[in-house]
Amino acid sequence: MFEYGPMPPLMFGGMIAFLIMGFPVAFSLAAVGMLFGMLGIAFDHFSPALLNALPLRFYGVISNDLLLAIPFFTFMGAILERCGLAEDLLEGSGQLFGPVPGGLAYAVVIVGAVLGAITGTVAASVIAMGVVSLPVM
Structure with missing residues (x-):
């Protein structure tokens, strides 16, 4: 010891x-x-x-070769935010869950899951969701 x-x-x-x-x-x-x-x-x-x-x-x-992808995924999150795709997803799911109590929270979780599946990494999803959902909340 x-x-x-x-x-x-x-x-x-x-x-x-x-x-x-x-x-x-x-x-x-x-x-x-x-x-x-x-x-x-x-x-x-x-x-x-x-x-x-x-x-x-x-x-x-x-x-580590896997670390090469991180800046590109981050760039993809910035592109998703700039082109308005993340905002459109949040707006559409907000209309879907609007009448439900806590609908905005459901919408943010659903859009986060969809963006996570699209981008494939947490960094891009956090960038896109942080920029889009923070002003709405």
Whole structure:
């Protein structure tokens, strides 16, 4: 078993301290990680050779071919919003569910499901639905 000692509470305290000082969450996480990584190396909690694997890990994540599709799906969501297809879908389903109590909520859910099926990804659906349904609500 690993012996962590006081490191996790100190890391949590360091994170809270950075956030209270007004640093953004991303920079606070990076600073706490680097600071306690260096402390772990200094106190021989782990080997510096473990840090040599980080560039390979980053490269493995960003070289994933599936990530190439994300900007195109996002672009598709913007196109759906610009051409008015998402708005027409929301308007039509709003007329269908208009007399029902909570009809707007039903319409938004139905249009979200349809756009999810059309676009194939959450990013494009969120862009299209956020821009179209937020003013209506």
